[in-house]
Amino acid sequence: MKNTMWFSSSDVTRKLNISLRQLYYWELKGIVQPRMISMGSREFKRYSNRDFETLRQIKDFLDQGYTLTSAVQRVQADA
Numbered sequence: 001m002k003n004t005m006w007f008s009s010s011d012v013t014r015k016l017n018i019s020l021r022q023l024y025y026w027e028l029k030g031i032v033q034p035r036m037i038s039m040g041s042r043e044f045k046r047y048s049n050r051d052f053e054t055l056r057q058i059k060d061f062l063d064q065g066y067t068l069t070s071a072v073q074r075v076q077a078d079a
Contacts (some may be wrong), residue, residue, distance in 0.1 A: 006035070006046040015052075016059050023055070031058060031072060 013020050026032065032054055034045040047055070054075060061071035 005049050006037075007048075007052050009034075009045055009047075012047050012052060012055060016055060018055075018059060026055065026058065026068075029068070029072075031055070 007015075009020060009023060012018075013023055027034065032047060032051040034047045034051060036043045037046050038044075057075045057078070058068070058071045061074055062068065066074065
């Protein structure tokens with residue numbers, strides 16, 4: 001995955017103006033599956049460009065009044 005930019009959870013929440021809880025809920029729903037990266041004895045979640053774009057589209061649809069289910073369906077239909 002050359003040229004892939006990785007985003008931390010805080011990067012994603014700040015750029016999309018969503019809460020960490022909301023991000024983790026979407027993750028739990030299977031909308032995105034972040035990569036786990038080990039740094040020493042700790043592990044961190046990292047989101048790819050594709051994950052970020054998916055989340056941005058979901059957020060845009062939610063802001064337009066769609067339900068989460070409808071937003072996910074629209075994003076998946078466009079993919």
